[in-house]
Amino acid sequence: MRSCLVTLFISILVLTQLQAQQISWSEQQTIGVLDSQALRPRMTISAQGPVVVWGDPPSTLYVSTDPGTGFAAPVIVQPAGVQPWATSWAGADIAAHGDTLIVVYSTGAQGVGTLYASRSTDGGETWPDTARIAPLPGLEARFPTVAYIPGQGPVVQYMEFDPGWQLPRYVVSRSTDGGTTYGPPVQVSAPYAPGEVCDCCTGQAITGDGAVVALYRNNNNNLRTTWAATSTDGGATFPVGAEIDQTGWMFNSCASSGPDGYIVGDSMRYVWMSGATNGTKCYYGSAALTDLNVGSNAPIHGGQVQNLTQNFPRIAGRGDTLGIVWEQNLQGNKEILFRWSVNGWAGLSTPDTANVILTGAQSTPDIAFQNGTFHLVWENLATGQLSYRSAVITTETSVPVLTGEPGSLVLFPSPATEVLHISLPQKAATLLVYDQLGKVVLRDKASATIRIEHLSKGRYSLQCFSNDGALLGVGSFLR
Numbered sequence: 001m002r003s004c005l006v007t008l009f010i011s012i013l014v015l016t017q018l019q020a021q022q023i024s025w026s027e028q029q030t031i032g033v034l035d036s037q038a039l040r041p042r043m044t045i046s047a048q049g050p051v052v053v054w055g056d057p058p059s060t061l062y063v064s065t066d067p068g069t070g071f072a073a074p075v076i077v078q079p080a081g082v083q084p085w086a087t088s089w090a091g092a093d094i095a096a097h098g099d100t101l102i103v104v105y106s107t108g109a110q111g112v113g114t115l116y117a118s119r120s121t122d123g124g125e126t127w128p129d130t131a132r133i134a135p136l137p138g139l140e141a142r143f144p145t146v147a148y149i150p151g152q153g154p155v156v157q158y159m160e161f162d163p164g165w166q167l168p169r170y171v172v173s174r175s176t177d178g179g180t181t182y183g184p185p186v187q188v189s190a191p192y193a194p195g196e197v198c199d200c201c202t203g204q205a206i207t208g209d210g211a212v213v214a215l216y217r218n219n220n221n222n223l224r225t226t227w228a229a230t231s232t233d234g235g236a237t238f239p240v241g242a243e244i245d246q247t248g249w250m251f252n253s254c255a256s257s258g259p260d261g262y263i264v265g266d267s268m269r270y271v272w273m274s275g276a277t278n279g280t281k282c283y284y285g286s287a288a289l290t291d292l293n294v295g296s297n298a299p300i301h302g303g304q305v306q307n308l309t310q311n312f313p314r315i316a317g318r319g320d321t322l323g324i325v326w327e328q329n330l331q332g333n334k335e336i337l338f339r340w341s342v343n344g345w346a347g348l349s350t351p352d353t354a355n356v357i358l359t360g361a362q363s364t365p366d367i368a369f370q371n372g373t374f375h376l377v378w379e380n381l382a383t384g385q386l387s388y389r390s391a392v393i394t395t396e397t398s399v400p401v402l403t404g405e406p407g408s409l410v411l412f413p414s415p416a417t418e419v420l421h422i423s424l425p426q427k428a429a430t431l432l433v434y435d436q437l438g439k440v441v442l443r444d445k446a447s448a449t450i451r452i453e454h455l456s457k458g459r460y461s462l463q464c465f466s467n468d469g470a471l472l473g474v475g476s477f478l479r
Contacts, residue, residue: 021394023394024436025389025391026391026438026439027389028355028356028357028389029070030380031064031385031386032056032064032386034383034385035383036385037055038054038062038380038385038386039054039057039088039091039364039379040086040089040090040091040092041054041365041378042092042094042366043094043366043367043375043377044096045096045369045375046065046096046098046099047096047098048065049066049068049440050065050368051123052064052071052094052388053093053094053103054092054386055085055086055087055091055092057085057087059083060078061076062075062076062077063120063124063127065124066388068439068440075124077118078116078130079127082130083107084105085106085107085109089312089364090111090256091105091111092104092105094146096148097148100119100120100178100179101119101123101124103117103118104116104117104118104156105118105144106143111142112140114135114141115133115134115135115141115142115144116130117130117144117146117175119179131175131180131181131182135160139160140161140162140163141158141160141161143158143159143203145158145205147207147212149212149234152234153176153177155172155174155175155205155235156173157188157203157205158170158172158173158185160185167196168196168198169190170187170197170229171185171186171187171189172185172186172212172231173185173186174235174236176234186235188214189214189218189227189241191241193216193241193243197218199219201217201224201254201258203215203258204216204259204260206263207263208264209265211231211232212230212231212232212235212238213231213263214228214231214238215228215258215261215270217255217258218243222252223248223249223250224249224251225243226243226244226245226270227241227244228241228242228261228270228287229241230290240291242287242292244294245274245297246285246297247297248276257312259271259272260315262318264318264320266289267295268287268289269344270285270287270315271314271315272285273312278304279306279309280310281309282300282301282310283299283313284296284324296345300326301339301351307331308328308330309330310328310329311326311329312326312365314365316369318370319470320341321369321471322344323339323391324338324348324367325337327364334361334381335354335358335362336353336362336376336378338351338352338354338367340374342393354378354389359382361380361381362379362380363378363381364379365377365378366378370469371430371432371471372432372463372465372471373390373391373392374390374393375390376388376389391438394476408475409425409475410422410423414476414478416452416478418453419449420452421449422448422449422464424447424448424464425472427467427470428446428464428472429445429466430446430465430466431445431447431463433450433455433461435458435460436459442455452479455479456479457478457479459476459478459479460476460478460479461476462475
């Protein structure tokens with residue numbers, strides 16, 4: 001009986017914690033130049049803050065960074081004479097490690113041409129370094145994506161094929177010198193996937209916990225399912241490859257949509273689009289890294305009518321905290337949907353509409369996550385700009401939280417006028433203070449006291465993080 005009561009008590013604590021954790025949305029911001037073409041945004045987090053890259057055809061690739069004061073004026077990435085290719089469903093990709101940013105992109109008609117990697121070491125202010133990645137002589141290449149391995153450098157996944165669109169396959173090229181040079185391609189779709197890869201579908205390279213995963217859509221006589229290949233040696237070899245999509249989608253045309261994922265421990269979580277049942281819908285799944293044995297596969301937002309289409313899903317997270325964004329289209333009305341959880345798939349929230357303007361011009365989103373904040377960006381087709389919002393995870397300080405999840409911080413006095421005192425947890429390294437709109441108003445090293453006299457009067461939330469980005473504690477105070 002005592003063990004049953006303990007189990008019940010723990011269950012109540014877990015339920016209370018999940019109910020208490022919520023998100024606080026920021027205002028919607030615009031990025032880019034009005035009436036231009038801000039296409040296919042991709043986002044990462046550098047030491048400076050969130051960074052977005054996008055294409056403005058026919059010849060420009062832009063990056064903008066938000067150091068906590070709003071997104072800066074766009075900076076051109078590519079060197080003179082290079083014309084990056086971009087469209088709404090394919091284009092550049094970006095990865096970050098500290099102040100180092102790597103942007104990969106292709107050139108040429110339909111993105112078939114030379115692949116480049118541009119590097120910034122000052123958080124995106126300047127882009128002095130550009131390296132050629134592919135293709136090898138006599139071959140063609142397109143669709144580069146990039147991820148970063150700390151201590152090694154970027155790994156780039158891209159599509160390689162023979163002239164005339166023959167034998168498309170996915171390969172990985174890695175850098176072991178921080179992005180100065182890139183090695184020869186390593187096969188990731190061959191010899192595992194039968195047939196050929198879907199030549200109009202982007203892939204995605206992901207890294208984490210010492211592993212590299214190459215995600216892509218295959219095409220085996222019009223069976224267009226998602227596959228993966230894994231590496232534990234920094235992308236030098238990919239000894240494991242398998243199908244990770246159980247939908248069995250048969251489709252005799254271009255899908256033009258690829259998967260995304262993130263690594264958590266010895267497994268990965270991933271998302272993709274499939275038209276196998278009930279129209280075009282988005283799905284999520286999990287798989288072990290060692291053998292790619294698939295766990296759950298399920299619709300991201302099930303129960304929708306057939307003519308409601310979902311596409312371009314993206315996912316970001318750390319551990320059991322995750323967020324998913326996707327495009328939803330009902331009779332021409334395009335919106336960006338968002339779900340999140342601090343308890344893996346089991347804790348997914350109900351879908352929320354990320355876009356503030358509901359007149360159906362939102363498309364192709366992306367998402368990044370760090371330090372308890374989700375960062376969302378998407379195309380605004382009506383203005384030719386990008387739209388951005390952040391969503392901060394908040395917790396009521398009076399609610400008990402189990403070990404392994406962020407705890408409550410004691411902050412005093414409240415209201416405070418000049419100095420705020422903080423009961424710091426072990427391994428505390430960084431403090432972030434957010435206003436009621438979810439905007440970062442103070443970023444500092446962890447300290448038992450911080451000065452807040454420069455803040456306006458109002459309610460603020462404070463989050464504490466470790467050196468590796470783990471959320472250690474949350475609290476709120478009045479100024």
